[in-house]
Amino acid sequence: MSIIVPPESLDWRIKGLPAAWCGDAATLAGAGLSIPGEDLMLPAAVLRRSAMEHNSRWMKRFTELTGTQIAPHGKTTMSPELFAMQMADGAWGITAANACHVRAYRAFGIDRIFMANQLVGRENIAYVAAELRANPDFDFYCLVDSMQAIDLLEAGLAEAPTGRRLQVLIELGFPGGRTGFRDNAEALAAAQRIAESPFVCLRGIEAFEGIVQGLEATERDAKVDALLQRIVGLAEQCYDTGLFSGEAMLSAGGSSLFDRVAQTFGEARKERPFLVLLRSGCYLVHDSHFYQQLIDQLQARSPIAASLGEGLRPALEVWAYVHSRPEPTRVIAGFGKRDIGEDVARPTPLAWARPGPSATPVPLSDTHRVVRLDDQHAYIDVPAESPLQPGDLISLGISHPCTTFDKWKLLYIVDDALVVTGSVRTYF
């Protein structure tokens, strides 16, 4: 399977392209445009190629060592170029969040899609059904988490036949959590119902453990382990009573606890031939704060992850100009919440450079702190001795890559000298 990167014109629609830009993605990759050399109309979002290549190797090795498969969650980047990198690494498929994602992935030529969500609504069901009907090679999976959801899905499929049974996984959840059966007995009844359905078939048991947040690590891990054990328990029951169609799947694994998932499901796989599917979406680009802390914890906790040496590297940065220094300890820079996500935490100033022929970025001390974002302005507290002045370049590390990615239709791939050597598109 090869990924289709839709041809797109690179023009005024793309933030950051040089003033007199004319050319395609190949031209862009070869033009030698430099961030410290001020060749782009900043602000711009960049991806460090060396970091992505490192992260790509890291996760390939982690899944090999744990005997797991991965369907990276595409919602993070929605980028066919990055999906191509992940599929080239041996990804089992790509995870989608909703039917419109599935439609985009199909345009990218992706044949195996795990929709980590329920398929709800007439047109959403109709789209997937038509795609399944027209394409025998299309291998699609989605979730169900209530009898009523199964009723609705069956009713939708009765109106929009697929020619084959739709593959579903049962989602488990916990009280106070998000979606998912709170109770394994109810989930087992749903599994029995699915096994007899002419419209759907049971392919696995699933949860999203990443919603367990805001707890101290020990308590969080215990809660996650209990959820994973419930998945194993239900899957064993379903397996032993013949409710699964085809190879039975165990799936979980956001971007921070996939080691626990690999370990718990790996144990279950010793007893029964389960396919273990992780779904981390953020590992490839990683971040400079939220996942950095979580992956540091993971490295400390997981002997397999520790055996890989260095952890993940942050690949994503936003570069912008200093606009003002109206007070000695206050800098205002030319980026804001329309350029960079702040849903988990504000961005972190990483480095600065004074533009010029020999401009070389120098790290900024952590006494530089973004304290507020307006739409297109950032308020940065700086020490009185900070070198920053209007016209200087600064880079920002981000916390939670998802909500920065969706602010850019194109991100620039750069080498370690911050010269543009490629680009990726996004389709949010």
Next chain:
Amino acid sequence: MSIIVPPESLDWRIKGLPAAWCGDAATLAGAGLSIPGEDLMLPAAVLRRSAMEHNSRWMKRFTELTGTQIAPHGKTTMSPELFAMQMADGAWGITAANACHVRAYRAFGIDRIFMANQLVGRENIAYVAAELRANPDFDFYCLVDSMQAIDLLEAGLAEAPTGRRLQVLIELGFPGGRTGFRDNAEALAAAQRIAESPFVCLRGIEAFEGIVQGLEATERDAKVDALLQRIVGLAEQCYDTGLFSGEAMLSAGGSSLFDRVAQTFGEARKERPFLVLLRSGCYLVHDSHFYQQLIDQLQARSPIAASLGEGLRPALEVWAYVHSRPEPTRVIAGFGKRDIGEDVARPTPLAWARPGPSATPVPLSDTHRVVRLDDQHAYIDVPAESPLQPGDLISLGISHPCTTFDKWKLLYIVDDALVVTGSVRTYF
């Protein structure tokens, strides 16, 4: 001047389009697609035409009655169709936030652009300079807020000549605020410097009063009035000493305090021939929470606004499906932070409908509250007696339209029966 709406194909790139969609914007407007009839692949963002038309008339009348001009801030919507509506209402121009916005606006054929920001960086200056050089009709304005910023701008313009002096306004700010001269004496020195420059000329005095937030109304209004009075004072000095080129402008006015701006600057205009320019970006689509409260205050405060009768109406909603009701008082719905902004406050459930031939939305009580957003899931607290169940449709009102707009490449214009009668594109 007529606005150019770039032709775009409507395909898998656009969230929400029906499963078997084929057609252009005109086809979409005439297809009779219904939200309660489940014709779209939800979630989808919609704009109520009747609300926008009301808001459009409201602001046209407000500016007529106050003798002000308006250059609506385009950062809110980045939509050529909405800019066209605003220009047809007599807008003086469109406000931009940065050079990439300017480049997009030029593609829309907009000849008068007020960039409410400084123009910083080699390529950003080079783009604007080239555009000015090539287009004698292009009428461009930007801000300066320090001597150093003027140095940088002059240096950039020396490298990239425009053939005419670049029109700038001096920005005033206040201690602890954002950009802008803290001190009028410094700002006056900058004005004198600009008046003698071969590269730039002084066209006005400006501030963004909307950054005064988080204060009790009386204190906020006093702080805003003091800032506006400083603008008037400096403008009078500059006017009386002949530092302005052309008609001198006084500009301020976000989306919540433009009545104060119109009043204070209107008084100044009685004495000297100032052009008073407002820049509200949010009035056209308004919202269901943040600006709703602020405009209610404005209506109570401003006799002119009160004379217009009904205030602004919220035009923007997101429609989505209920996916799960895992507990009696918890609903999970199929939208999240990748679909809807939460930078000011979480969205507000407005109405619901059970799909079917006679589906008609019914208001939801305010005991339905969104308590958390994940990327594509919303957690909603509901009363035990709430009618919501999986497969139901719900609508969400938003708080701060900007950060919802930039999550959609196309928003559907609907009539009061929620039938699609048009669409607008966005270019973030």
